[in-house]
Amino acid sequence: MALSLDLTQDDTRAALAAQxxxxxxxxxxLIGMDRADMAAALIEAGIPQKQARMRASxxxxxxxxxxxxxxxxxxxxxxxxxxxxxDNFTLERPELVEELISTDGTRKWLFRFPARGAGAPVExxxxxxxxxxxxxxxxxxxxxxxxxxxxxxxxxxxxxxxLTAEEILMQLMVARDRLGDFPDKPPVKAAAxxxxxxxxxxxxxxxxxxxxxxxxxxxxxxxxxxxxxLIASDNEGLSLSKRRITLSTSGVVPGIERTGxxxxxxxxxxxxxxxxxxxxxxxxxxxxxxxxxxxxxxRNYPGASNSKRITFEYVMLDGVNDSxxxxxxxVRLLKGIPAKINLIPFNPWPGSQYECSSWEKIEAFAExxxxxxxxxxxxxxxxxxxxxxxxxxxxxxERMRKKDRETAEFAARAEALVQPAAE
Ligand code: SAH
Ligand code: SF4
Numbered sequence: 001m002a003l004s005l006d007l008t009q010d011d012t013r014a015a016l017a018a019q020x021x022x023x024x025x026x027x028x029x030l031i032g033m034d035r036a037d038m039a040a041a042l043i044e045a046g047i048p049q050k051q052a053r054m055r056a057s058x059x060x061x062x063x064x065x066x067x068x069x070x071x072x073x074x075x076x077x078x079x080x081x082x083x084x085x086x087d088n089f090t091l092e093r094p095e096l097v098e099e100l101i102s103t104d105g106t107r108k109w110l111f112r113f114p115a116r117g118a119g120a121p122v123e124x125x126x127x128x129x130x131x132x133x134x135x136x137x138x139x140x141x142x143x144x145x146x147x148x149x150x151x152x153x154x155x156x157x158x159x160x161x162x163l164t165a166e167e168i169l170m171q172l173m174v175a176r177d178r179l180g181d182f183p184d185k186p187p188v189k190a191a192a193x194x195x196x197x198x199x200x201x202x203x204x205x206x207x208x209x210x211x212x213x214x215x216x217x218x219x220x221x222x223x224x225x226x227x228x229x230l231i232a233s234d235n236e237g238l239s240l241s242k243r244r245i246t247l248s249t250s251g252v253v254p255g256i257e258r259t260g261x262x263x264x265x266x267x268x269x270x271x272x273x274x275x276x277x278x279x280x281x282x283x284x285x286x287x288x289x290x291x292x293x294x295x296x297x298x299r300n301y302p303g304a305s306n307s308k309r310i311t312f313e314y315v316m317l318d319g320v321n322d323s324x325x326x327x328x329x330x331v332r333l334l335k336g337i338p339a340k341i342n343l344i345p346f347n348p349w350p351g352s353q354y355e356c357s358s359w360e361k362i363e364a365f366a367e368x369x370x371x372x373x374x375x376x377x378x379x380x381x382x383x384x385x386x387x388x389x390x391x392x393x394x395x396x397x398e399r400m401r402k403k404d405r406e407t408a409e410f411a412a413r414a415e416a417l418v419q420p421a422a423e
Contacts, residue, residue: 027088027089027090028041028088028089028090029089029090029091029092029166030059030063030089030090030091031063031091031166031169031170031173032164032165032166032167032168032169032170032227032228032231033165034227034230034231035053035056035057035060038056038059038060039052039053039055039056040052041089042055042056045084045085045088045089046084047081047084055077055081057236058074058076058077059074059077059085060234060236060237061236062074063091064173064231064234064236064237064238064239065182065183065236065239066182066183067173067176067177067182068091069091069092069093070091071083071085071086071089071091072086093170093173093174093177094111094112094113094114094167094170094174095111095112095113096109096110096111096174096178097110097111097112097123098110099178104130105130106127106128106129106130107127107128107175107178107179108125108126108127108128109125109126109127109128109171109174109175109178110123110124110125111123111124111125111126111167111170111171111174112124113163113167113170116161116164119160119161122143122160122161123143124140124143124163124167124171124214124215125140125214125215126138126139126140126171126174126175126214127214128175128179128207130206134208134209134244135179135205135206135207135208135209136207136208136209136210136211137171137172137175137207137209137210137211138210138211138213138214139168139171139172139210139211139212139213139214140163140168140171140214140215140216141162141163141168141212141214141215141216141217141218141221141224141225142159142160142161142162142163142215142216142217142218142220142221143159143160143161143163143215143216144157144158144159144160144215144216145157145159145215145216145217146158146159146217146220147217147220147250147283147284147285148284149250149270149272149282149283149284150281150282150284150353150354151272151282151315151317151346151352151354153349153352154215154216156351159216162216162220162221162224163216163221163224164224165223165224165225165227165228165231168224168225168228168229169228169231169232169238171214172207172210172232172238173238175206175207176206176207176238179206179207180206181205181206181207205240207240208240208244209240209244209245209246210232210240210244210245210246211245211246211247211248211268212225212229212245212246212247212248213246213248213268217249217250217252218247218248218249219247219249219252219255219256219259220252220255222255222258225247225263226258226262226263229245229247229263229265230263232245233245233264233265242263242264242265242266243266243308244266245263245265245266246265246266246267246268246311247259247263247265247266247267247268248268248269248270248311248313249267249268249269249270250270250283250285251269251270251271251283251285251286251289251294252285252289253289253293253294253297256294256297256298256301257297257300257301257302259301260301260302260303260304261302264302264303266308266310266311267298267301267304267310267311268310268311268312268313268342269294269298269310269311269312269313270283270313270315271291271294271312271313271314271330272313272314272315272317272321273286273291273321273326274291274321274326274329274330274333275291275329276290276291278320278321279291282315282317282320282321291333295333295334295337298310298337298339299336299337304337304338305338306338308338309338309339309340309375310337310338310339310340311339311340311341311342312330312334312339312340312341312342313342313344314330314341314342314343314344315344315345315346316343316344316345316346316356316357316361316362316365317346317354317355317356317357318346318354318355318356318357318358318361319355319357320354322357322361322362322365324364324365324368326365327364327365327368327369328368330369331368331369331372331374334374339374340374340375340376341369341374341375341376342376342377343362343365343366343369343376343377343378345357345362345378362378363378366378
């Protein structure tokens with residue numbers, strides 16, 4: 001599946017700009033509030049205390065099952081109450097600055113979220129990758145990153161701010177809006193056989209899987225990420241199975257156990273090196289949480305099992321971490337951990353100091369880990385196709401070229417990652 005983003009969609013851009021929603025007022029959004037928060041907000045707005053929990057539950061269904069943005073459409077809520085809700089709260093979507101659609105259906109959205117406090121508005125990228133058996137959404141948790149992994153473009157951008165639970169969820173909600181992934185009318189609810197049974201079977205969703213692999217380190221924004229993922233996986237919320245949610249971390253050890261205990265989603269670890277000397281350079285947080293500590297946390301990851309394996313992401317850097325000795329060491333290190341290995345061809349960016357390993361080396365590496373019992377899918381390095389496409393955009397302005405290039409990098413990185421992690 002060749003990925004070449006269609007960058008000539010001026011019509012789409014213009015149409016989106018014309019529709020762009022800017023939040024006109026300061027009303028709080030109900031999106032991103034857990035039930036207790038929402039009940040408290042409703043009481044604050046004058047809704048009788050004894051109704052608040054029930055109303056919160058009704059609202060959740062309208063907001064997350066059906067994706068309604070208009071209180072007036074919530075027909076099981078009395079009219080005067082709907083008016084009160086509209087006076088006090090909003091369900092508005094963020095401004096969608098840009099939507100790029102690849103020929104293969106991959107989509108990338110650029111959102112602009114309003115300023116929080118003294119800050120400026122921020123722009124956030126989200127990528128959707130449809131495949132034959134699933135559709136995966138790659139979601140951002142921060143704007144920029146405090147960590148400085150030397151092979152990562154986001155690592156060159158200072159942290160601007162954490163995204164709120166609302167902003168994290170909005171990426172999924174707008175994806176569902178754009179893909180027509182909210183039902184028009186209440187579907188017949190299947191009899192729930194177990195708590196993982198979703199409102200709509202995940203397999204019938206356009207967005208069936210989500211991965212926290214966009215911009216930022218999710219475990220440095222734990223509370224917001226947790227809140228968002230619990231709503232995403234709640235059967236009265238966006239009702240995705242926790243098995244279809246994967247959080248990727250560079251190795252923030254104290255957050256790993258909490259992720260298993262408090263969120264219960266799948267885990268991916270950006271390992272990338274098999275010794276501390278090299279990992280200190282590639283993933284500098286390793287100086288604080290070295291490999292042995294990181295792998296201990298993985299061994300103890302709540303809920304990990306052979307059917308719920310931890311994904312180890314390993315970027316293939318030419319002459320740096322791609323030898324057979326590295327592959328051997330990787331297998332040794334992961335012994336006893338229910339793991340799969342996701343080999344990611346390095347996606348170069350302007351100014352990056354690494355090259356991607358040759359295809360032969362990647363294959364040899366993959367074969368070795370495979371022969372030793374680890375699933376080790378390698379994704380076609382689509383980033384190369386995209387860079388070729390970007391290089392052809394001679395008529396675009398410099399600013400657009402830069403933005404498109406970043407878009408392409410992001411999409412490629414997400415593409416390279418999602419499938420194995422989301423199994
Ligand atoms: N901060 C988290 C999640 C976001 S990064 C983390 O580091 O895990 C998602 C994945 O993209 C990580 O595995 C990261 O190591 C990888 N990545 C970053 N830059 C890359 C590049 N240029 N080429 C390939 N993979 C990259
Ligand atoms: Fe941050 Fe992850 Fe990039 Fe490292 S790889 S700089 S943790 S986004």
